[in-house]
Amino acid sequence: MEVLESSYKKLMDKVKNLLIFQSAVSIIHWDMETMMPPKAINIRSQQLALLSAIEHRMSTDPEIGKLLDNIMRSPHYEELGHIQKRNIYLIKKQYDEQTRLPEELVAAIAKQRAITTDVWKKAKAAKNFSMFKPELEKLLELEKKAAEILMEVKQTKTPYDALIDIFEPKMTAEAIAKVFGELKEGLVLLLRKCEASLKKPDTSILQRRVPIEIQRKIAKELAKTVEYDIESNTAGGRIDETEHPFTTGYYDDVRITTHYHENNFASSIFSVLHEAGHAIYEQNLNPEWIYQPVGTACSSGFHESQSRFVENIIGRSKEFWSYFLPKLKEITGNILSDVSLNAFVHAVNEVKPSKIRVEADEVTYCLHIIIRFNIERDLFAEKISVGELPEIWNQNYKDYLGLTIENDSEGVMQDTHWASGLFGYFPSYALGNIYSGQILVQMEKEQANWREQISRGNFSPVKSWLVNNVHRYGNLYDPADLIKKITDKELDVKPYIKYLEEKYSKLYDF
Ligand code: ZN
Numbered sequence: 001m002e003v004l005e006s007s008y009k010k011l012m013d014k015v016k017n018l019l020i021f022q023s024a025v026s027i028i029h030w031d032m033e034t035m036m037p038p039k040a041i042n043i044r045s046q047q048l049a050l051l052s053a054i055e056h057r058m059s060t061d062p063e064i065g066k067l068l069d070n071i072m073r074s075p076h077y078e079e080l081g082h083i084q085k086r087n088i089y090l091i092k093k094q095y096d097e098q099t100r101l102p103e104e105l106v107a108a109i110a111k112q113r114a115i116t117t118d119v120w121k122k123a124k125a126a127k128n129f130s131m132f133k134p135e136l137e138k139l140l141e142l143e144k145k146a147a148e149i150l151m152e153v154k155q156t157k158t159p160y161d162a163l164i165d166i167f168e169p170k171m172t173a174e175a176i177a178k179v180f181g182e183l184k185e186g187l188v189l190l191l192r193k194c195e196a197s198l199k200k201p202d203t204s205i206l207q208r209r210v211p212i213e214i215q216r217k218i219a220k221e222l223a224k225t226v227e228y229d230i231e232s233n234t235a236g237g238r239i240d241e242t243e244h245p246f247t248t249g250y251y252d253d254v255r256i257t258t259h260y261h262e263n264n265f266a267s268s269i270f271s272v273l274h275e276a277g278h279a280i281y282e283q284n285l286n287p288e289w290i291y292q293p294v295g296t297a298c299s300s301g302f303h304e305s306q307s308r309f310v311e312n313i314i315g316r317s318k319e320f321w322s323y324f325l326p327k328l329k330e331i332t333g334n335i336l337s338d339v340s341l342n343a344f345v346h347a348v349n350e351v352k353p354s355k356i357r358v359e360a361d362e363v364t365y366c367l368h369i370i371i372r373f374n375i376e377r378d379l380f381a382e383k384i385s386v387g388e389l390p391e392i393w394n395q396n397y398k399d400y401l402g403l404t405i406e407n408d409s410e411g412v413m414q415d416t417h418w419a420s421g422l423f424g425y426f427p428s429y430a431l432g433n434i435y436s437g438q439i440l441v442q443m444e445k446e447q448a449n450w451r452e453q454i455s456r457g458n459f460s461p462v463k464s465w466l467v468n469n470v471h472r473y474g475n476l477y478d479p480a481d482l483i484k485k486i487t488d489k490e491l492d493v494k495p496y497i498k499y500l501e502e503k504y505s506k507l508y509d510f
Pocket residue numbers: 274278304307
């Protein structure tokens with residue numbers, strides 16, 4: 001038992017160092033996006049290259065393999081607690097994957113991702129897919145090689161499943177296709193009802209000019225409302241500005257960014273709420289598990305369930321705005337003084353098919369994801385080729401959303417994910433919405449008056465429910481087990497569709 005205990009302790013010390021190291025690297029990335037002066041880019045790339053080489057060495061240290069062996073072969077292994085066993089499982093999974101991928105392949109992928117991302121930016125600006133195509137083809141070949149290796153290590157059925165597993169452990173394309181089929185059916189039906197309604201929101205109120213300085217004040221007030229502390233002397237958060245909003249950090253230092261548009265103030269409102277949802281999750285992982293693999297988020301889908309919960313289920317609800325609209329009017333002076341609660345709530349919940357995923361409403365958002373998922377799966381199954389992407393993309397947008405894509409920049413080249421090698425990530429966005437619907441049903445059972453609390457600006461009961469029932473579990477379970485633990489149900493689309501149906505039938509009178 002003593003040998004086992006000392007091996008476990010040594011292993012956890014190594015992992016602790018790695019997690020601290022990674023959190024330092026993430027701050028350097030954050031600085032690069034928010035604060036770094038332009039001239040620093042060369043020195044910064046060298047810093048990042050060195051840091052990533054060190055990180056690779058740390059995470060593939062043969063000593064980790066030896067310690068894992070000692071632990072797993074110990075006659076006392078079964079005496080370990082389930083948290084310790086989960087840590088070992090997560091470390092072994094990561095270690096096996098990292099060590100099985102040949103270093104040359106990892107380096108080639110990193111290099112090609114940088115090239116493809118760079119070319120994607122230029123091709124997108126030039127609306128020219130043929131510029132992007134050869135680099136994406138090269139990247140896809142490399143990613144396929146890695147996926148085939150990972151398929152063996154992870155023992156998945158297909159290479160694409162191995163990629164999905166990176167973001168949503170144990171999830172498969174087959175399981176996703178099944179829930180997405182049901183999701184699509186429900187969403188298309190809802191979309192038709194909203195489109196058929198004669199009641200349309202006046203969205204021009206959202207285009208009224210709100211100076212950036214005032215929008216910064218709104219962001220602060222929003223953070224305060226959802227209890228994402230950026231102001232007190234014990235604050236663990238802050239808000240900075242970047243072109244694309246993101247969240248980064250761990251436990252007591254979790255930062256978010258937003259982007260202010262003078263003629264679209266709602267954009268920063270919902271990005272702040274979205275990112276604050278991510279941040280609150282990271283800040284409220286079990287404090288006893290800091291620097292352990294169990295003390296990390298469950299999956300990308302679960303992360304998204306928390307951001308979408310705060311952004312949409314809370315932040316686009318009538319109750320939230322019955323509290324916040326008077327505040328918004330106060331902060332913005334006379335800009336919105338004539339706007340009624342109903343008009344505002346309908347405007348921020350307009351349902352309208354759009355070409356751009358990140359601008360999509362709650363009803364059409366997942367349709368964008370389903371399109372991307374089908375394409376990715378077929379790419380990796382070699383049913384379609386990179387050259388066919390624009391045509392397939394445009395046909396799908398016609399079929400699903402009734403839209404005509406004019407050029408590939410508003411079509412297949414709109415997102416950075418494929419250019420930066422994030423294949424297998426897209427399904428997480430829709431899974432996050434599905435989880436959020438199931439989580440809402442459960443929360444309503446235990447916090448029946450949450451809407452009333454929110455309408456008084458009291459986010460505390462909702463937040464502590466999420467902390468105790470979602471965040472605190474960290475990475476103790478795989479997503480399928482966690483949703484079961486929280487809701488006592490398997491992954492199920494119906495609660496999300498029901499939530500949308502109830503909300504939009506009121507807004508659109510159907
Ligand atoms: Zn997000």
